[in-house]
Amino acid sequence: MDRFKDVLKASNLKSTHQRLAILDCIDMFGHIDVDTLYEAILRKYPTMSKATLYRNINDLISFHILEEVKLPNQKQQYEIKKVPHIHLLCTHCGCVEDVFVETKTLLDAVKDKSGFTISNSFIVMNGTCELCSSQVISNNTQNTCSLEMQTL
Amino acid sequence: MDRFKDVLKASNLKSTHQRLAILDCIDMFGHIDVDTLYEAILRKYPTMSKATLYRNINDLISFHILEEVKLPNQKQQYEIKKVPHIHLLCTHCGCVEDVFVETKTLLDAVKDKSGFTISNSFIVMNGTCELCSSQVISNNTQNTCSLEMQTL
DNA sequence: AATAAATAGGATAATTAATATCTTATTAAG
DNA sequence: CTTAATAAGATATTAATTATCCTATTTATT
Numbered sequence: 001m002d003r004f005k006d007v008l009k010a011s012n013l014k015s016t017h018q019r020l021a022i023l024d025c026i027d028m029f030g031h032i033d034v035d036t037l038y039e040a041i042l043r044k045y046p047t048m049s050k051a052t053l054y055r056n057i058n059d060l061i062s063f064h065i066l067e068e069v070k071l072p073n074q075k076q077q078y079e080i081k082k083v084p085h086i087h088l089l090c091t092h093c094g095c096v097e098d099v100f101v102e103t104k105t106l107l108d109a110v111k112d113k114s115g116f117t118i119s120n121s122f123i124v125m126n127g128t129c130e131l132c133s134s135q136v137i138s139n140n141t142q143n144t145c146s147l148e149m150q151t152l
Numbered sequence: 153m154d155r156f157k158d159v160l161k162a163s164n165l166k167s168t169h170q171r172l173a174i175l176d177c178i179d180m181f182g183h184i185d186v187d188t189l190y191e192a193i194l195r196k197y198p199t200m201s202k203a204t205l206y207r208n209i210n211d212l213i214s215f216h217i218l219e220e221v222k223l224p225n226q227k228q229q230y231e232i233k234k235v236p237h238i239h240l241l242c243t244h245c246g247c248v249e250d251v252f253v254e255t256k257t258l259l260d261a262v263k264d265k266s267g268f269t270i271s272n273s274f275i276v277m278n279g280t281c282e283l284c285s286s287q288v289i290s291n292n293t294q295n296t297c298s299l300e301m302q303t304l
Numbered sequence: 305a306a307t308a309a310a311t312a313g314g315a316t317a318a319t320t321a322a323t324a325t326c327t328t329a330t331t332a333a334g
Numbered sequence: 335c336t337t338a339a340t341a342a343g344a345t346a347t348t349a350a351t352t353a354t355c356c357t358a359t360t361t362a363t364t
Contacts, residue, residue: 014311014360034350049314054351056312070222072274088268099266106258107277114251115282116240122224124274125259130267166331168341186321201343206322208341 011063021045022056026066026078031087031096033075071096071124084121090129097129163215170200174208178218178230183239183248185227223248223276236273242281249281 004023005015013019021041026032029040034053041048057078060066069077071089077096088097107118156175157167165171173193178184181192190205209230212218219233223241229248240249259270 016312016359018313047314049316050350051315051352052313058352059312068224070224072220072222072272086262088262088266088270090268091271097266097268099262099268101258101261101265103258106253106255106275109253110238110240110251110277113253114240114249115285116242116249116251116277116279117285118240118277118279119243120224120278122276122278123258125262125268125270126272126274127268127270133267133269166340168330170342199343201345202321203323203344204342210323 007065011065013059013063018045018048018052019056019060021048022053022060023065023080027080030098031069031077031079033077035075037078069096070122072126086123086125088125088127088129090132091126092128092132095129159217163217165211165215170197170204171208171212173197173200174205174212175217175232179232182250183221183229183231185229187227189230221248222274224278238275238277240277240279240281242284243278244280244284247281 002015002020004020004027007023008015008019018041021044022037025037025040029036032040034057038048038050038053041053057066061068061078064081066078067081069079069087071077071087074089074094082098083100084103085098085100086103088099089095090097103121103123107121110116111118154167154172156172156179159175160167160171170193173196174189177189177192181188184192186205186209190200190202193200193205209218213220213230216233218230221229221231221239223229223239226241226246234250235252236255237250237252238255240251241247242249255273255275259273262268263270
């Protein structure tokens with residue numbers, strides 16, 4: 001069940017309920033900002049302090065367990081660190097999708113042109129997701145592609 | 153001299169000294185965060201209020217004259233809006249370079265795989281710039297590739 | 305299981321960042 | 335030069351983030 005226990009242990013971090021809740025919740029949402037995360041966690045742990053949330057997010061990032069996701073015109077979001085991938089932000093419904101596509105060709109081109117040694121890339125694309133495209137979206141209708149959290 | 157006067161006029165925005173200073177300064181630095189920008193502008197306009205800076209940054213963004221630049225592990229930066237390009241962040245000296253490389257192939261691949269209609273892409277790469285690569289950088293030595301502002 | 309050391313959590317205060325409000329000043333058009 | 339529109343500055347307010355300090359929990363060891 002608690003695969004994140006092992007992840008924490010590997011970094012010599014204690015498996016507190018709060019940390020596991022944070023990780024499970026982020027994992028479930030895929031991508032989430034601090035406030036939404038806090039709200040969601042409060043339902044399960046009404047006593048969790050916001051300081052604890054901020055502290056843990058920062059700690060988990062410094063141990064490379066979490067990763068920040070910076071999206072244009074959006075609050076900072078976080079995700080479980082995984083293999084490199086591209087983020088797609090639907091500007092209609094706000095959902096964020098991951099897509100795994102080969103980027104080596106682009107990185108090589110950039111390297112050649114700039115002289116930079118590239119170690120990492122962060123790619124975000126704006127657009128319209130398949131669901132939103134398939135519907136005629138009225139001005140005040142919004143899809144909600146993002147998961148609701150069922151159980152923590 | 154003041155090419156930004158025309159830019160402002162085109163959006164029916166008044167050419168105040170403050171706005172021109174903000175635009176000139178961002179243009180000179182290329183990429184800059186709010187605090188550095190404020191500091192730099194204070195040298196020329198010691199009376200400029202921070203509220204004015206924030207207000208103008210937001211206004212200029214909404215008129216697509218400025219654009220936010222989100223870099224990993226960095227404070228939010230801003231640049232003059234230009235044609236789409238890739239940002240390279242040197243993790244040694246902190247400098248940010250623009251590089252103009254064809255991305256259509258990647259966008260098409262992402263589109264095919266995801267079903268998203270892509271309207272915009274934001275690409276940042278981390279790495280080591282040419283100057284830093286060419287030097288043996290000791291732990292506490294940092295290049296300063298970023299411009300110092302000479303005249304505003 | 306009980307104990308103890310290390311570490312993390314919670315509450316709160318403090319700091320920092322960003323925005324809103326209101327009055328005065330500046331811009332730009334006539 | 336005058337005037338209407340808009341922007342600036344000062345300040346207050348709100349929001350976001352971090353620091354501090356004391357208590358609680360975890361985990362290794364007996």
